[in-house]
Amino acid sequence: QGIQFMLADMGMKLEAARQLTYAAAGKSERGDADLTYFGAAAKCFASDAAMQITTDAVQLLGGYGYTKDFPLERMMRDAKITQIYEGTNQVQRIVMARQLLQG
Numbered sequence: 001q002g003i004q005f006m007l008a009d010m011g012m013k014l015e016a017a018r019q020l021t022y023a024a025a026g027k028s029e030r031g032d033a034d035l036t037y038f039g040a041a042a043k044c045f046a047s048d049a050a051m052q053i054t055t056d057a058v059q060l061l062g063g064y065g066y067t068k069d070f071p072l073e074r075m076m077r078d079a080k081i082t083q084i085y086e087g088t089n090q091v092q093r094i095v096m097a098r099q100l101l102q103g
């Protein structure tokens with residue numbers, strides 16, 4: 001049951017990240033005024049979710065998840081770089097906070 005809880009959380013975070021990304025993409029298409037906030041939020045949330053999900057996936061598979069025999073360790077490393085490039089997630093949080101403080 002503990003494993004099922006992890007799987008449910010992983011699926012939930014993945015779908016939330018996907019929906020926020022689609023919402024930001026829609027705002028980009030329309031040129032909405034709050035695109036800056038949503039773009040930063042989607043980048044930050046989706047990359048944090050990817051890191052959490054792939055880390056949990058490695059935990060689920062135990063030692064096999066960590067080895068290079070399976071693609072998961074690569075997915076976890078790839079998730080990590082998404083938190084760093086295209087504006088680190090710390091910087092995205094600065095961007096979001098500025099938008100929120102502007103009202």
Ligand SMILES: Cc1cc2nc3c(=O)[nH]c(=O)nc-3n(C[C@H](O)[C@H](O)[C@H](O)COP(=O)(O)OP(=O)(O)OC[C@H]3O[C@@H](n4cnc5c(N)ncnc54)[C@H](O)[C@@H]3O)c2cc1C
Pocket residue numbers: 081084085086087088089090091
């Ligand atoms: C695989 C890879 C591909 C890349 N591709 C590209 C590319 O195609 N084009 C491109 O232009 N760049 C690219 N980069 C560079 C990437 O955008 C930078 O690595 C990224 O912006 C972080 O900059 P930095 O490495 O200089 O870290 P630093 O700016 O030195 O930051 C180090 C850490 O401090 C944190 N930090 C910095 N300032 C603050 C602050 N004010 N408040 C809180 N925390 C802060 C950062 O979030 C980070 O965690 C790539 C990097 C990698 C690793």
